[in-house]
Amino acid sequence: GPGELVAVVGGDGSGKTTLARVLVGLLPPDTGRAVVPSRAQVAWVPAEGGVFTDLTVAENMAFAARVHRVGRTDRIARLVATAGLDGVTGRLAGHLSGGQRRKLAVVAALVAEPRLLVVDEVTTGLDPLSRREIWRALADTAAAGSSVVVTTTYLDEAVRADRVVVLHEGRVLADAAPSDLVAPGRTIVDAVTDLERAAAGESPPPAEAPAPRRRPAGVSTDVAPLALTRVTRRFGSHTAVADVDLTVGAGEIVALIGANGAGKTTLMRVALGLLAPSAGRVAVFGGPPDRVRRRRVGYVPQHLGLYRDLTAAENVAFWAGVHGAPAPVDPPGGDELTGRLPLGVQRRLAFAAATAHEPDLLILDEPTSGVSTLERTHLWDLVTARAAAGAGVLVSTHDLLEAEQAPRVVLLAAGHVVAAGPTAEVIAAHGSLEQALLTAAGAPPCPP
Secondary structure, three states, X not given: OOOOEEEEEOOOOOOHHHHHHHHXXXXXXXXXXXXXXXXXHEEEEOOOOOOOOOOEHHHHHHHHHHHOOOOOHHHHHHHHXXXXXXXXXXXXXXXXXXXXXHHHHHHHHOOOOOOEEEEEOOOOOOOHHHHHHHHHHHHHHHHOOOEEEEEEOOHHHHOOOOEEEEEEOOEEEEEEOHHHHOOOOOOHHHHHHHHHHHHXXXXXXXXXXXXXXXXXXXXXXXXXXXXXXXXXXXXXXXXEEEEEEEEEOOXXXXXXXXXOOOOHHHHHHHHOXXXXXXXXXXXXXXXXXOHHHHXXXXXXOOOOOOOOOOEHHHHHHHHHHHOOOOOOOOOOOOOOEHHHOOHHHHHHHHHHHHHOOOOOEEEEEOOOOOOOHHXXXXXXXXXXXXXXXXXXXXXXXXXXXXXXXXXEEEEEEOOXXXXXXXXXXXXXXXXXXXXXXXXXXXXXOOOO
């Protein structure tokens, strides 16, 4: 309704984008009808795009104003300032960061003061600070009386909405206020996982004590799988990673968090030996990350590293063969072409390819981005199983609820480690991981 902010959550293929396109009139419903304001009173921000990359920030806003016949320059200036873009109005949109470009798309859609704003996954892949700023703009829009519908895979965002709609394979599993969706003593992750598990016909996992950790033959308990000592990496005059110390022990999961551009992916690529450090030392199993030691490492890059024109089985067989290991039987996706698989299956396939040779160190760069809560749970089950078998795990993520599952966390800001230690201790020191990130960025504290 008017003044209401509704979050539609679900993984890839759940129907979020299709529903959003029906709401804005881009797709007609096959049955039923969508009762929405006239097209002139509806604004749409797609998951990709929404701005002209070869126009500046100011030109994008001026174009939106002309299209909607809005002459109030004071409103445009206020929207630009709200998005934190007032210092870059002369910059081409194509030269903005991902977070800045998404914020520009949102405020350009708000120029016309729409009665209904529909925003489709504009925060996917963005860091928590950028997501918070976008959600603040959405909340302000709802507070001014507009109806706002936003699709997302991040449940830490959804709890900020007035209502949460959970979609799974095109069906609504729940439509309720966050407080009504979550039973006492449980989290929204628990609630949505249970709903998706029931819809998929899965039984809840048995309540078992964690399996004791075991060490595969040949894995030393004395030498850390990964040890970075005062590592710095520069690109010309830009320092992407500065004086970083980080250790991942056998059987340990370490979450790496930070804003976009903080240096997480660069640090991982240095750890893998794909980039040489400008200074400092990288030790993988006690020595440099050479070809021999890298055979004991499994890596899932941000963009999966799969061949889309090979079948799932062919992808896993290829990567297993690279490491001289037998191909796993019945991998996720089977004989289907990888490019046709849902994102969640592709991510499980990437994990299967990276672990076919049973590595002793896993480096995972945002392995769960864009998938459903249930798929995320499945992937984390696989990660914890590898750690229980003795592998060290370094995993980056923008999902702070996910990062809380790791026993230890390292927070990067502008290439520097600004907080590190047991996750519970970092949360106790700052109040939350989100607040730790905001403090590192010099942003205002989280509202109580």
